[in-house]
Amino acid sequence: MFATTVPVEKTFEIWPGRLTFSAGGSGARDALDAAMDAARDLSRSVVADAELLARGAMNVLPRGKAGRLAIETASLFRDIYSSELPPLLAVLPGAVCDTVLETMLEAARNSGGSEFVAVSLGDAVAFHQEPGVRLSGDADMPPVLVEFLVALGEGVQGGAALGGVRSGTPTQGGLDLVAVQSRSAAVAGFAAAILADAGAGVPLPPGPAPKDRLLASAWEGRPVAAGAGLIDADAVWQVLSAAVRQATVLRDKRLLGAAALGVKGRGRTIGPVDGDRLLRFGVSEWR
DSSP states (O other): OOEEEOOEEEEEEETTEEEEEEEESTTHHHHHHHHHHHHHHHHTTHHHHHHHHHTOOSSOOOSSHHHHHHHHHHHHHHTTOOSOOOOGGGGHHHHHHHHHHHHHHHHHHTTTOOSEEEEEETTEEEEEEOTTEEEOTTOSSOHHHHHHHHHHOTTOOEEEEEESTTSSSOOSSOOSEEEEEESSHHHHHHHHHHHHHHTTTSOOOBOOOOSSHHHHHHTTTSOOBOOOOSOOHHHHHHHHHHHHHHHHHHHHTTSOSEEEEEETTEEEEESSOOGGGOGGGTOSEEO
């Protein structure tokens, strides 16, 4: 039986949007105070680090802790893939979440503990939940991300992120939506971008360039998909199968714990995901 905890929350504006901290339990207030301090510290370097990562080079030294974590995370994938990967900037929002979560957990441990701690930024979230506790359905993060976390069940830790045409991360693939759970939000964010790009085998109409100047810089010269439009059922399953193959590789390397993929009302799940709970994916048939 799950016990639902209703967390207290604070927010902080940082690239690329609103950073939200949530915590429940006796140490929640101290965790939130520590999160605000960590966010202020990160805000001094995150834009400069984003500009550095947007150039695409791995042999750089970002100023901030989150930027350095982004480079370390991307290197895990470089060891697996010889082909082109998504821009490094896809890692940074999750890395910000992971960095703040670490600070919150330390503060909570020093003041009685916390049942639930989460940090979300854009389409990424880093989280910790005690056994028997699950996230409140009205948490301040993308509703489809909340739904995915609930569908993962009890005791899941680490991070999750969204990708695909309906996410905030540009993609060249045709998947409407990708959700990934992994060991951290940074890893989940890069894995979601890889899976989203894996469905690029179907001809797609070009989408507009990203409005955010840093995303536009990072994705300059790359195709950005607007969505798959009308495609036949065989092509839908081909797109999903291509993404599943990539997900299997990442799961074998312990860079992916679970995932859900959706396009044109069809979907696939990998790992312990209850697809029937994913109503916001718009999927009528899961495999």
